[in-house]
Amino acid sequence: MARDLAIDLGTANTLVYMKGKGIVLNEPSVIALNRQTGEVLATGREAWQMIGRTPGYIVAVRPLRGGAITDFEITERMIRLLLQRVGVSRFTRPKVVICVPSAITEVERRAVTDAARRAGAADAQLIEQPMAAAIGADLPIxxxxxxxxxxxxxxxxxxxxxxxxxxxxxxxxxxGSFDIDAAIQAYVRREHGIAIGERTAEEVKMAIGSAAPTEDESQAEVRGRDLMTGLPKTVILTPEEIRFAIEDxxxxxxxxxxxxxxxxxxxxxxxxxxxxxxxxxxxxxxxxxxxxxxxxxxxxxxxSNMPLEAVVLGAGHCIEHYDALKNMFMGARR
Amino acid sequence: MLTVLFIVMGVLILALGVVMMIGNRRINESGVRSFRRHIDALSPEARREVHDRVRAQRDKKEGR
CATH class of the missing domain: 3.30.420.40 (ATPase, nucleotide binding domain)
Incomplete structure (x- = not known):
C-alpha cells in the first residue's frame, strides 16, 4: 500500500511530500528527451545540468512555463516518472494532492489530474499554491x-x-524569477553585446541581483559569447546594472x-x-x-522560515488531514 | 368522513413539517461540524507534526 503524496509542481522545482514521512523528492522540473525517438533520457537534477549543453538530438525542457503547462504530453510523462521514483506503481494507488498556480485553466487542471491518475494515483486533487503556501508558512489562517x-x-x-x-x-x-533571469540575459546581450545562457543569468542573479541597494555589494565577472566576433568574452557586471535590468x-x-x-x-x-x-x-x-x-x-x-518548502509543506498538511480539508481542493468549491 | 380526511391531511402536513425541520437542522449541524473540523485541521497544533517532521529532516540533511 503506497503512502499518499503531496506534490508541488512548480515551474522551477518539483517537491514531493510523502504522508507520515516528509519530503522525499526535491528536484528541478526539467526533462531531457531524445528529439528523434521522444524517449526520456533524464529528469530532475540530471536533466537540469543538460540545459543549454545538449547535442542536437537531445532537448532538455521545462514543461511548465509562466505557471502554465506548455506541453501536456511531456508534463504527463514527468508526473508519471516522478510518481514512479517515489514508489507509485499500478498496484499501489495513493491519493495525491497537487499544488498548481491559481491562474491555471480548466484544460490544464484536467491535464494534471488525468496525468496523476494515469500514473497510478487513486485520487488526484488540486490546491492553489498561495493557499498551500499560507498553510506551510505557518500563518494563523x-x-x-x-x-x-x-x-x-x-x-x-x-x-x-x-x-x-x-x-x-x-x-x-x-x-516570476525566470523572467528576472531572462531580463538579465536580454540586458547583457543589449548593453554588452554578449550572449549568456539561462543558467549563467540565474547565477548572476543569485550572486549580485537585488531589488533595492543592499550592504556588501560586489561585482560579478560573466563569461559569454561575443555577438560580433563569436568568440568567448568576459564582462564585469555591477549590482546597479542588474537592478536596472530587472526593474520592470x-x-x-x-x-x-x-x-x-x-x-x-x-x-x-x-x-x-x-x-x-x-x-x-x-x-x-x-x-x-x-x-x-x-x-x-x-x-x-x-x-517565511522555509520559503522553498512552504508550498509542499502546506500540501503535505492537506494530505495528512485529507478528509477534514477536502473543501479546500479546487474542484470542491466549484 | 370529510372531517377524518382533514384530520389525516393535517397530521400528514404536520409530520412533513417536522421531518423537514429535523432534516434542515441536520444539514445545519453537519455544516457547523464540517466547518469546525476544517478549522481545527488548520490550527497551529494540527500543523506542528508536518512542520516538525520536515524541520527535523532538514536539520539532519544539514548535519545539525
Whole structure:
C-alpha cells in the first residue's frame, strides 16, 4: 500500500511530500528527451545540468512555463516518472494532492489530474499554491484575521489574503524569477553585446541581483559569447546594472501585491499593518525584495522560515488531514 | 368522513413539517461540524507534526 503524496509542481522545482514521512523528492522540473525517438533520457537534477549543453538530438525542457503547462504530453510523462521514483506503481494507488498556480485553466487542471491518475494515483486533487503556501508558512489562517502571503515562484507571482481557512482576495501575475533571469540575459546581450545562457543569468542573479541597494555589494565577472566576433568574452557586471535590468519585472510583481492589498476588505486590511505580509517561494529570496515591497506598500514584510518548502509543506498538511480539508481542493468549491 | 380526511391531511402536513425541520437542522449541524473540523485541521497544533517532521529532516540533511 503506497503512502499518499503531496506534490508541488512548480515551474522551477518539483517537491514531493510523502504522508507520515516528509519530503522525499526535491528536484528541478526539467526533462531531457531524445528529439528523434521522444524517449526520456533524464529528469530532475540530471536533466537540469543538460540545459543549454545538449547535442542536437537531445532537448532538455521545462514543461511548465509562466505557471502554465506548455506541453501536456511531456508534463504527463514527468508526473508519471516522478510518481514512479517515489514508489507509485499500478498496484499501489495513493491519493495525491497537487499544488498548481491559481491562474491555471480548466484544460490544464484536467491535464494534471488525468496525468496523476494515469500514473497510478487513486485520487488526484488540486490546491492553489498561495493557499498551500499560507498553510506551510505557518500563518494563523484558522483565525478570523487577515493573513497575506506572497508566493514568488519561477513563472508566477501570487498574492493572497486568507482568513478562516479560505482565500478572500487573490492576485496572480505570470511573472516570476525566470523572467528576472531572462531580463538579465536580454540586458547583457543589449548593453554588452554578449550572449549568456539561462543558467549563467540565474547565477548572476543569485550572486549580485537585488531589488533595492543592499550592504556588501560586489561585482560579478560573466563569461559569454561575443555577438560580433563569436568568440568567448568576459564582462564585469555591477549590482546597479542588474537592478536596472530587472526593474520592470520587480515593478510588475510589486504592482500585483498592491492590487491584492486594494482588493482586501477593510476589516482585514488593518490586520496586515500589525501582522505584516509573508514572502515565500524561491523568487522571494532576491536580495532587497522584502525591503522594496515594504517601502512601496508601507506594510511590514517577513520572510517565511522555509520559503522553498512552504508550498509542499502546506500540501503535505492537506494530505495528512485529507478528509477534514477536502473543501479546500479546487474542484470542491466549484 | 370529510372531517377524518382533514384530520389525516393535517397530521400528514404536520409530520412533513417536522421531518423537514429535523432534516434542515441536520444539514445545519453537519455544516457547523464540517466547518469546525476544517478549522481545527488548520490550527497551529494540527500543523506542528508536518512542520516538525520536515524541520527535523532538514536539520539532519544539514548535519545539525
Amino acid at each position: 484558522d483565525e478570523p484575521v487577515g493573513n497575506m502571503v506572497i508566493d514568488i515562484g519561477g513563472g508566477t507571482s501570487e498574492t493572497a489574503v486568507i482568513s478562516l481557512g479560505g482565500i478572500v482576495a487573490l492576485e496572480a501575475v505570470r511573472v 519585472v520587480v515593478s510588475s510583481i510589486i504592482a500585483s501585491v498592491v492590487r491584492c492589498l486594494a482588493k482586501a476588505p477593510p476589516e482585514l486590511a488593518q490586520d496586515f499593518l500589525v501582522r505584516g505580509m509573508y514572502l515565500v517561494g524561491g523568487g522571494g529570496l532576491l536580495r532587497g525584495l522584502a525591503q522594496r515591497i515594504e517601502r512601496e506598500t508601507q506594510v511590514p514584510v517577513k520572510m
